[in-house]
Amino acid sequence: MNRPTQVDVAQRAGVSRATVSYVLNGLTAGRVPISDETRQRVLEAIEALGYEPDARAQALRSGSTNTIGLIIPDLNNPHFCEYASGVEDAARTAGYHILLSSTSLNEKNAVNIFKDLARRRFDGLIITNSLILESVEAQATLEQIRKRGLPVVEVGDCYGVDAIFADYRQVTKEVVAYLLSLGHRRLGFVYGVGSHELGLDRLEPFQEQLAAAAACEPELIVECGPTMEEGYRAARQLLASPNRPTAILVINDLLAISAMRAAADLGLRVPADLSVVGYDDIPIASFLVPRLTSVSKDAYSSGRKSFEILQARMDNPDLPRQVLRLPAKLIVRESTGPAPA
Amino acid sequence: MNRPTQVDVAQRAGVSRATVSYVLNGLTAGRVPISDETRQRVLEAIEALGYEPDARAQALRSGSTNTIGLIIPDLNNPHFCEYASGVEDAARTAGYHILLSSTSLNEKNAVNIFKDLARRRFDGLIITNSLILESVEAQATLEQIRKRGLPVVEVGDCYGVDAIFADYRQVTKEVVAYLLSLGHRRLGFVYGVGSHELGLDRLEPFQEQLAAAAACEPELIVECGPTMEEGYRAARQLLASPNRPTAILVINDLLAISAMRAAADLGLRVPADLSVVGYDDIPIASFLVPRLTSVSKDAYSSGRKSFEILQARMDNPDLPRQVLRLPAKLIVRESTGPAPA
DNA sequence: TTGTATGCGTTATCAT
DNA sequence: ATGATAACGCATACAA
Numbered sequence: 001m002n003r004p005t006q007v008d009v010a011q012r013a014g015v016s017r018a019t020v021s022y023v024l025n026g027l028t029a030g031r032v033p034i035s036d037e038t039r040q041r042v043l044e045a046i047e048a049l050g051y052e053p054d055a056r057a058q059a060l061r062s063g064s065t066n067t068i069g070l071i072i073p074d075l076n077n078p079h080f081c082e083y084a085s086g087v088e089d090a091a092r093t094a095g096y097h098i099l100l101s102s103t104s105l106n107e108k109n110a111v112n113i114f115k116d117l118a119r120r121r122f123d124g125l126i127i128t129n130s131l132i133l134e135s136v137e138a139q140a141t142l143e144q145i146r147k148r149g150l151p152v153v154e155v156g157d158c159y160g161v162d163a164i165f166a167d168y169r170q171v172t173k174e175v176v177a178y179l180l181s182l183g184h185r186r187l188g189f190v191y192g193v194g195s196h197e198l199g200l201d202r203l204e205p206f207q208e209q210l211a212a213a214a215a216c217e218p219e220l221i222v223e224c225g226p227t228m229e230e231g232y233r234a235a236r237q238l239l240a241s242p243n244r245p246t247a248i249l250v251i252n253d254l255l256a257i258s259a260m261r262a263a264a265d266l267g268l269r270v271p272a273d274l275s276v277v278g279y280d281d282i283p284i285a286s287f288l289v290p291r292l293t294s295v296s297k298d299a300y301s302s303g304r305k306s307f308e309i310l311q312a313r314m315d316n317p318d319l320p321r322q323v324l325r326l327p328a329k330l331i332v333r334e335s336t337g338p339a340p341a
Numbered sequence: 342m343n344r345p346t347q348v349d350v351a352q353r354a355g356v357s358r359a360t361v362s363y364v365l366n367g368l369t370a371g372r373v374p375i376s377d378e379t380r381q382r383v384l385e386a387i388e389a390l391g392y393e394p395d396a397r398a399q400a401l402r403s404g405s406t407n408t409i410g411l412i413i414p415d416l417n418n419p420h421f422c423e424y425a426s427g428v429e430d431a432a433r434t435a436g437y438h439i440l441l442s443s444t445s446l447n448e449k450n451a452v453n454i455f456k457d458l459a460r461r462r463f464d465g466l467i468i469t470n471s472l473i474l475e476s477v478e479a480q481a482t483l484e485q486i487r488k489r490g491l492p493v494v495e496v497g498d499c500y501g502v503d504a505i506f507a508d509y510r511q512v513t514k515e516v517v518a519y520l521l522s523l524g525h526r527r528l529g530f531v532y533g534v535g536s537h538e539l540g541l542d543r544l545e546p547f548q549e550q551l552a553a554a555a556a557c558e559p560e561l562i563v564e565c566g567p568t569m570e571e572g573y574r575a576a577r578q579l580l581a582s583p584n585r586p587t588a589i590l591v592i593n594d595l596l597a598i599s600a601m602r603a604a605a606d607l608g609l610r611v612p613a614d615l616s617v618v619g620y621d622d623i624p625i626a627s628f629l630v631p632r633l634t635s636v637s638k639d640a641y642s643s644g645r646k647s648f649e650i651l652q653a654r655m656d657n658p659d660l661p662r663q664v665l666r667l668p669a670k671l672i673v674r675e676s677t678g679p680a681p682a
Numbered sequence: 683t684t685g686t687a688t689g690c691g692t693t694a695t696c697a698t
Numbered sequence: 699a700t701g702a703t704a705a706c707g708c709a710t711a712c713a714a
Contacts, residue, residue: 003459003489005691016701021693035699050485055460056406057691059397060706067440067462075426076624078419085416088443092450097457099408100441102429109433116438119396120344121408144391148344228628254625261628283417284595287569287602289630346707357685362709376683398707401690 004049013038013045020046024053067097067122068310071113073129073194074226075102077254079280079299080128083155086303087126094311096123103129114141117150124151124310129198151313153306162309166297166326167201168279172249175277175295175330176209179247183339184275188220188238188245192231192255196223199251202279206249220245231255236262239274246339247275253282253294260288260335271337281331290334297328345390354379354386361387365394400461408438408463409651412454414470414535415567416443418595420621420640421469424496427644428467435652437464444470455482458491465492465651470539492654494647503650507638507667508542509620513590516618516636516671517550520588524680525616529561529579529586533572533596537564540592543620547590561586572596577603580615587680588616594623594635601629601676612678622672631675638669 006017013020015038023042045051059065070087072080080102088098099122103109110127117125118141125145142159145152152161179187189206193199203221210216219241224234231250238244239262250256256278260270268274270290278285281296309322351358356379363375364383375383386392400406411428413421421443429439440463444450451468458466459482483500486493493502520528530547534540544562551557560582565575572591579585580603591597597619601611609615611631619626622637650663 003461006693007691017691018693018702019700022700025693038699052456052459054401054691055457055462056397056400057706058693060395060401060690060708061692061694063706065397075422075429076419078417078422081416081419081422084441085443088416088441092442097440097462098442099438100425100429101433101439102426112433115393116396118344118393121396121438228624232628257625257628261630261632264630283569284598284625287573287598289602289605291602347709348707358708359686359710360684363684366709379683395707398690399709401692401706402708402710404690 003054004051005054006051008049009042009045009051012049013041015042063120064123065121066095067099068307069099069101069113069117069122069125071101071103071110071125071127071129073103073198077252077280078282078284079252079254082282082299083128083303083306086300086305087307088303090304090307090311094307096307096311111135111138111141114138114145117141117145117152118148124153124314126153126155126306126310128155149317151310151317153310153313155302155306160321162313162322164302164306164309164324164326166302166328168295168297168328169201169205171295171328171330172202172205173209175249176206176213178330178332179275179277179336180213180215182247182275182337184245184247185215185339186217186220186243186245186247187215188222188248190231190235190238190248190250190255190259191221191223192226192234192251193223194226202249202251226255228254228258231258232262235259236265239263239266239268244274246273247277247336249277249279251279253278253280253285253292256292256294256335257284257288260292270335273340275336275339277330277336286333288335293331293333293336295328295330297326302326344395345392346395347392349390350383350386350392353390354382356383404461405464406462407436408440409648410440410442410454410458410463410466412442412444412451412466412468412470414444414539418593418621419623419625420593420595423623423640424469424644424647427641427646428648429644431645431648431652435648437648437652452476452479452482455479455486458486458493459489465494465655467494467496467647467651469496490658492651492658494651494654496643496647501662503654503663505643505647505650505665505667507643507669509636509638509669510542510546512636512669512671513543513546514550516590517547517554519671519673520616520618520677521554521556523588523616523678525586525588526556526680527558527561527584527586527588528556529589530563531572531576531579531589531591531596531600532562532564533567533575533592534564535567543590543592567596569595569599572599573603576600577606580604580607580609585615587614588618588677590618590620592620594619594621594626594633597633597635597676598625598629601633611676614681616677616680618671618677627674629676634672634674634677636669636671638667643667 006020010017222234222238224230278294281294285292347358347361563575563579565571619635622635626633
């Protein structure tokens with residue numbers, strides 16, 4: 001009735017457990033200590049009983065679970081899914097499984113995942129946001145994890161662990177310069193974030209660059225929550241004001257879609273009346289009408305790279321700190337154009 | 342250097358291992374056999390050492406991992422992410438973690454996941470596609486899993502395990518009737534699927550209903566791959582033909598977006614020249630310009646339900662087969678309208 | 683109320 | 699080439 005164990009296999013084959021283990025793991029010390037005849041008997045017994053090694057026992061014995069944790073902020077944003085997709089492909093190729101957790105902008109979830117790491121439910125961890133930073137409890141857990149040398153890779157730069165940078169600072173200045181060159185003087189920003197710090201790599205350079213051009217108008221920056229609905233309302237309010245911007249940056253493509261919808265509802269044409277720039281370049285962006293101008297940091301390969309960094313750390317805990325900086329670039333499509341006369 | 346174990350805690354508190362275990366797990370047989378004074382000492386030791394129970398050992402001892410497997414076809418389709426999001430929320434609430442795997446239309450991945458269930462890397466499994474059906478190896482593994490009564494929930498109806506139905510047959514007939522009532526006589530279908538069987542709950546009723554109305558034109562059905570690019574090319578080809586359809590159904594919203602882009606590139610206005618209906622009602626659909634008419638089966642709550650069914654099975658393996666049928670409904674928005682004169 | 687002993691399934695180390 | 703034995707860390711029935 002119960003699932004078969006090594007003992008069952010050994011009995012059926014008339015050998016000891018160790019022999020079964022040898023057969024499964026092949027040669028032990030450069031030698032093959034099992035006769036072909038015995039090996040056959042064992043393999044037959046395995047087949048007959050439908051034996052599968054117990055991953056839990058293997059994990060306990062060997063110390064590793066062949067599993068990594070992955071924390072992303074939001075499963076409903078295609079950008080993070082694309083990223084996760086990259087991590088997953090790379091991980092699978094390397095024989096690892098993924099324990100996925102979306103924090104759903106809920107800090108407690110992230111803390112729990114951290115604790116699971118401490119309990120060694122997985123061998124390494126990739127975190128893609130800085131949400132956790134706030135919690136004292138999470139900080140303490142992270143400190144423990146680091147002391148024990150458990151591999152962690154972060155996307156960003158908060159914790160001093162291995163990291164992959166893909167921030168939007170530099171390219172945002174280029175975006176602003178680009179819009180200014182098109183004649184826009186009133187630039188708006190729809191800042192839909194889970195917590196204020198999360199988009200500063202876009203907001204700050206936006207403000208700086210505009211200040212440098214003496215074109216900064218704080219009332220054109222609207223802050224809202226991270227959902228499409230909130231983005232829609234914020235954008236609509238911004239665009240309905242008498243001195244509305246002629247171009248807007250939106251924190252990500254998802255909300256940029258909301259914003260374009262808001263523009264349409266107000267009778268504004270994109271890009272004739274309003275230019276729109278999003279971030280992340282989600283796959284849908286290039287199929288919209290009009291095609292969305294966006295800033296890309298190549299989420300998929302960023303995901304792959306993240307895993308590679310993690311794997312390097314898992315293979316060799318003594319590596320010096322790894323930091324990879326990924327480029328981001330502006331992709332001009334149809335949602336941006338010259339400022340209206 | 343190494344992480345502390347129960348023994349370390351016991352030594353530091355001057356008690357035995359069992360006592361530590363008792364403190365952690367609370368009352369054993371209706372009684373609390375630990376004095377408050379001792380409990381305090383143990384808790385202090387746990388705190389001081391930063392002790393965390395080892396989940397691997399717990400899994401081996403208790404038999405369960407508090408983890409479930411989740412297989413979805415494609416992380417790049419928001420529909421499946423929404424579904425996964427529902428599963429995740431429900432699972433987290435119940436104290437379970439999720440091992441996520443996107444098959445990416447790769448059958449081998451799915452087989453491996455199946456085997457992981459047999460190896461008890463997780464306690465239950467939710468599968469959302471029928472890809473696995475084809476493989477002989479997978480069939481054998483599934484047969485074993487079923488014999489042992491391991492919990493599996495499928496979205497669909499292939500394997501005879503617990504299932505959640507959310508098929509589009511009935512509602513597709515309504516969609517066709519709706520379009521006919523708008524005066525459309527030439528209806529097209531963009532069938533972008535990983536393998537032919539996967540969208541039959543949409544294609545077959547489409548054909549049947551049209552045949553009933555004597556309006557079936559096979560050349561208006563184009564089959565293509567599941568990516569947005571492939572959908573774009575297929576739709577463009579269909580819409581460029583001299584006797585193009587005046588309305589199209591598209592296998593899912595993602596490809597419907599492609600199709601609307603193709604229409605725009607051919608100078609066709611939606612819905613004036615062409616009506617478009619998608620499936621899944623992804624969140625973005627209602628923010629598009631024009632808002633996309635779509636068919637919804639409420640992916641998020643479908644995800645939640647899936648987990649609840651799985652949990653019922655995990656709690657009680659002897660339950661009769663559970664089958665839940667979820668309704669799907671047509672949501673009319675702006676991408677459909679009267680047939681052009 | 684607490685300590686002792688045993689088992690979970692695997693793998694590594696020793697003998698044989 | 700093979701077999702016995704001891705860990706891995708935890709939980710629990712049972713004895714003290």
